[in-house]
Amino acid sequence: MTKEVLVSIAGLHADMNEVENEEYEPIEVLSPGTYFFKDNKHYIFLEEVTEGIPGVTKTQIRIHGQDSVEVIKKGALAMHMLFETDKKNRAYYKTPYGELNLGISTHDITVEETEDNINVKVAYVMDVNYEPVMESTI
Numbered sequence: 001m002t003k004e005v006l007v008s009i010a011g012l013h014a015d016m017n018e019v020e021n022e023e024y025e026p027i028e029v030l031s032p033g034t035y036f037f038k039d040n041k042h043y044i045f046l047e048e049v050t051e052g053i054p055g056v057t058k059t060q061i062r063i064h065g066q067d068s069v070e071v072i073k074k075g076a077l078a079m080h081m082l083f084e085t086d087k088k089n090r091a092y093y094k095t096p097y098g099e100l101n102l103g104i105s106t107h108d109i110t111v112e113e114t115e116d117n118i119n120v121k122v123a124y125v126m127d128v129n130y131e132p133v134m135e136s137t138i
Contacts (some may be wrong), residue, residue, distance in 0.1 A: 007046050011138035040065065040070075042118055047132040050077060053096060066111050071123055083122050085109050103127035 010028040033046035042063040047056050051094040055076030062070040071081045078094040083106045108123040126134045 002034050002036045004073050005033050005035040005044065007031050007044055009138060011136055013042060013134050013136045015134060016104075049072060053077065063111060063118065063120055066109060069109060069120060083124060 044061040057075040088105040110121040
């Protein structure tokens with residue numbers, strides 16, 4: 001059964017050159033979406049509008065228990081990010097301005113489920129073209 005949900009994505013991101021100074025940049029996105037559970041996976045769908053980029057991006061989040069989290073974006077922006085604990089995965093992030101080759105080294109995934117909420121925490125380091133650029137927690 002599909003349910004209407006409110007999706008909150010919050011995170012802290014730090015430039016790898018600023019980690020020593022602990023200057024993390026907080027972000028938060030709040031959006032209505034839909035949710036369903038199938039084959040032991042949580043699926044969340046939402047639409048995003050990014051400032052300065054025309055069009056809508058359709059986002060799908062798949063939560064595979066404590067094992068992995070996928071974020072798939074299609075539309076104005078496109079990418080398929082896979083977060084797996086203690087693994088490094090590559091993703092290609094397509095924007096109207098060009099494509100980025102991203103590396104995602106995931107350190108930790110925590111999933112807490114209650115009757116009314118699913119809280120997911122992912123800690124990772126991201127590189128662009130094999131150069132570490134950001135340490136993040138979402």
